[in-house]
Amino acid sequence: MFEKIKVLVVDDSAFMRKMISDMINSQPDMEVIDTARDGLDALEKIKRLNPDVVTLDVEMPYKNGLEVLKEIDKEKTQVIMLSSLTAEGSAITIEALRLGAFDFIQKPSGSISLDIEKVKDDLVEKIRYANAHIKRRRIKPLVRYEALTSLENNQKPIEAILIGASTGGPKVLFELVTQLPKDLDLPVLIVQHMPAGFTKAFAERLDRYSSLKVLEAQDNVIINKNHVYIAPGGFHMLVNRNRIKLDLSPQVHGVRPAVDKLFLSAAHEFDGRLLAVILTGMGKDGAEGIKAIKQRGGITIAQDEVTSTVFGMPKAAIETGCIDYVLPDKEIANQIVKIVRGRS
Known part of the structure; x- marks a missing residue:
């Protein structure tokens, strides 16, 4: 029996938590182990449950997604941000990626997206890649590659x-x-x-x-x-x-x-x-x-x-x-x- 990918779903909307959880739980290789309604709730559950992947809403009360991300040990847990397309939301998302979030999903129609099913395939694929990344990053490099091809001295100047x-x-x-x-x-x-x-x-x-x-x-x-x-x-x-x-x-x-x-x-x-x-x-x-x-x-x-x-x-x-x-x-x-x- 294979071990399922453990996912924590974080969103301040009960509707979004239910929809996102249902999409994830429909996959045979992953399961939602819990949900969190805000940043403080998320941090407590991450420390207690050690999920493999967290889907993290960008805009939340108490602590927003960026503040939560800074406190997560990204060697153990990968984070996929869920962002609505607002000026503030996109700026926070870009900063989250710089700080080590694995990737992000754009909510199709705002913070509460009734059509969130549109991103189901993208979300579950990224969860799988995020989980694989945790395992692969523990592998130490065995070979250092350099100058794989034969570089000629008379190549054209770069423009x-x-x-x-x-x-x-x-x-x-x-x-x-x-x-x-x-x-x-x-x-x-x-x-x-x-x-x-x-x-x-x-x-x-x-x-x-x-x-x-x-x-x-x-x-x-x-x-x-x-x-x-x-x-x-x-x-x-x-x-x-x-x-x-x-x-x-x-x-x-x-x-x-x-x-x-x-x-x-x-x-x-x-x-x-x-x-x-x-x-x-x-x-x-x-x-x-x-x-x-x-x-x-x-x-x-x-x-x-x-x-x-x-x-x-x-x-x-x-x-x-x-x-x-x-x-x-x-x-x-x-x-x-x-x-x-x-x-x-």
Whole structure:
């Protein structure tokens, strides 16, 4: 008999607690061990029950989701935030991801969402990934990868840096972008899988702490050096003649924005004069783009398995055979600077 994933559901609405619990309990591999009505109630039950995963409402009385998150031992319990799309809620959610929340789910229609069933598949999938992450993070690294491919001395000079990320990405991106120097002298274009409304808050928080100018990308803007452009939720971000083009074509790999759309577009526009990075995330988005960039002479980096929240996207990129470096999250910014400085 397998051990079920133990989940604590935290929400100040009795209706939401019941609906979320029913969705989770309908799955054969997980169960709700209890619910909590506010932040203080949640902290007491987390300490007493030791759940594997907590679904945590962002906006609650006494202690909000962010305050609760700060007191949770994230080595033992993973947290999935549930957020309504408000200016305050999205800002708190972005800060929660930076502080180590595993991921978040957007409530479809506000704090009390009668249509919460719409996010059932997404929620249960993230609970499974969160539980797997707890087990995997205890594994010690066995191999250090570096320079997997043969780098040639006559490669083209880099003209732009591209980064793709999904689950776990906001925390890594915060550390990475804020470590980049103000005289990087290159533009940085980022696709982070995130719904519309949250990317603006994400860009604003990054901008507050970064030496570079960080902004949510807008259609037809000129791509400037020492600027970081975040693809807005709901739009693919492409490049054409040194301008950003926002695109509403269908989802790729079930997401929009998609990393592959940016990478493939940029590979053509910059003819491989690129440094492309794939960070933590579910699925395989970015792998095709990595191949195109490498085939045109670019340099590529993937986050390693041990530091990835979900080793899906980096693994798919590595399996193409087109990754030059596989590195822990905290070493990627330094490697970017070394590559740029060495070839500028």
